[in-house]
Amino acid sequence: MRISANPLRGQQFPAVLLLIAAGLGILLANLPTHDGIAAVLDIHIAVPGTALDLSIAHWVSDGLLAVFFLVVAIELRHELTHGELDSPRKALQPAIAATGGVLVPIIVYLLIAGDASTASGWPVPTATDIAFALGVLAMFGRGLPSGVRVFLLALAILDDIIGIIFIAVLFAHDVQWLLLVLAVVAVAAFWALSRLLHATGHPAIALAMAAVGVVAWGLVAASGIHATIAGVLLGLVMAPVPAGRVRHALEPTVNGAILPLFAFVAAFVVIPAVSPTELSPAFWGIVIALPVGKIVGISLFGWIAMRIRPRGAAPALPFADLLAAGALGGIGFTVSLLLANLAFAADDGIRDQAILGVLVGSLIAVLLSAVVVSLRSGWYRRVSAASS
Template sequence: MTRPLRSAQFPAILLLAAAGLGLLLANLPTHDALAGVLDAHLAVPGTGLDLSVSHWVSDGVLAIFFFVVALELQYELTRGDLRSVRAAIQPAIAAAGGILVPIAIYLAIAGSSTGSGSSATGWPVPTATDIAFALGVLAVFGRGLPTAVRAFLLALAILDDIVGIVFIAVLFAHGLNVLLLVLGLVAVAVFAVLSRTLRQAQGPRGRRSRPVIVVLMVLVGVIAWGLFAASGVHATIAGVLLGLVMAPRPADRTRHALEPWVNGLVLPLFAFVAAFVVIPQVPLDALSPAFFGILIALPVGKIVGIAAFGALAMRIRPRGTAPAIRFPDLLAAGALGGIGFTVSLLLAKLAFADAGVRDEAILAVLLGSMIALVLSAVLVSWRARRHRAAGDPEEDLDEGAFEVGGEDEGEEGWDER
């Protein structure tokens, strides 16, 4: 039943469909009714948390996505392709280019604007890569790509995720309450201890205690999220920290269990809400510089930055590292990097105080990501055909979007094998 939601192709299609539906309904007579629902506030009594429905989605529901992303990051940083500096150095240099060049292009276009509607604050928006879409394009068009190329692309997308998370944590904290933040970190530490207790619960008595520990972990995780939300740090950072501190074996099992929910519900729901913007009825020259900055920086900045810095990384790579990635493959990687989507949409929602500029930035993310998606499909297909013709070794990418790094842990217990 959940197999399509664990594939790399279907979740990307579902995500794109949800965003398209949100954009469509925002520009039909349904707009006012749906806008009223999304703007309605829901408060948690006695907590001080009073958020609109759209903020509950972007701050609350999306935290589950960041939790699962952090579980994947933990795997890659401890047991996967990024477990050592030598393994990570090549994609790290390429990722740096895929961040610096889009920022430079964006600031060259939109960096001079000032005032309440300033576009200059949007420079983090074109730096993100959507890992789910990147894997979806690879699964559909990349059959024949060598394992080394796919591992490089995955590592690149994960490093981009790390940078996006850092931007959210550092740049978009507001009214910081240090006490609540410290209490949130304490809750994260308690979560880490409980996850290790869960891993050690073995035997008949341990099996009886596991449900209790799981319930406690869920409660502590929710408390940590609430404390982060109230502290002024963006609440999704709580999901990141909880995923990074979880014990490895329970983390693998949790990642497997949550994957269909993230792919089938969390990401489409966020994409729908984020894309619910009215298309401005203005001429092109009346659009904000942020629109053009993102529209160009995402597809162009990513492909130029990743390809150029990636080529440099291939020339200076130390001995004993993975084989060099050919320049045409780096171009394909750069095109994939331009599919910003999920994290870029969140950054666009956070970066702009002016609602009009924010909506234009969201439209630019959707359009820029679509341009990058089409370009990456063409380049990845071309490179896959060339590698198949050359007989290069390949690896199937039909596993789940978050299961690329290791074995499927869905049927395993909490204990070590």
């Protein structure tokens, strides 16, 4: 009997699960259940003997989400060393497209929400949710050539790198340099242990790595750098073979529990009882910048990149395929939700509207990309049928 693959390792089911979790978060936040759930999310849990004292909501966004970024960093390293971005020739075209996919949404956002109270949200519409975008592509892109998926994957990975840089640079506060140096030492110890694990395979070393990784996370969190950066650093320095095993082991948990839980917590916001004209410019800036800014920036800059591609590079994608990739790039979701929380941490009202903007803008991008990708894949299927 054939055993079916774990759906949590696929692309379609995790994307659907994220949508359900976010929808459930919004729904329960706007029902009489709000106060009870909000009280639970606001319960603080401290780590004895340390300065760490976080609410449950922050344990999810700062703690569990660091595991997601660990997996992301492992994939980033693989793509930069052995995958779609392992040479300048491969990276040039998606890098130019990714640049457009960051710059144009920033410009669109600032044109709409550039006043002093909301301008800090400009990083929010720059992100692409790689898992969500690939999930939509898998659902509606049957028949598309593999080059579209490769281009989207490289594009989204570069977006992730930019998002990680934004989190590390823009949202550090009152940095405690001694703790940060100790965190770097812990990361170096983690690197050394991962090499030792690769050489010996001894289970005790794996346990030591887990302990050192938790210490590194705690030091980064206490240093004033956002705690998810610890996951990035650990994923980047881990030896390739243990890293691959860790990614394989954690993938179902990340897709099936960590990301849906974060989506629920992040989307647990009250919809403002105001008319559309009274909504914050941050809401409208994100709603428009995600689907519109991304599709314009990625397709335009992608088209320019295809015109100047070096000799021996991958064949140029048709402009219609670039439009499909641009529409998929507008699905910000996970990283955009995190950026919205960080950008407006000091103003709960604008933060909640920015989060709603991410959800609405990403939903528009999902619907738009489903239409564009379906039309494009249908065209390819007709061409294939006519030529056979």
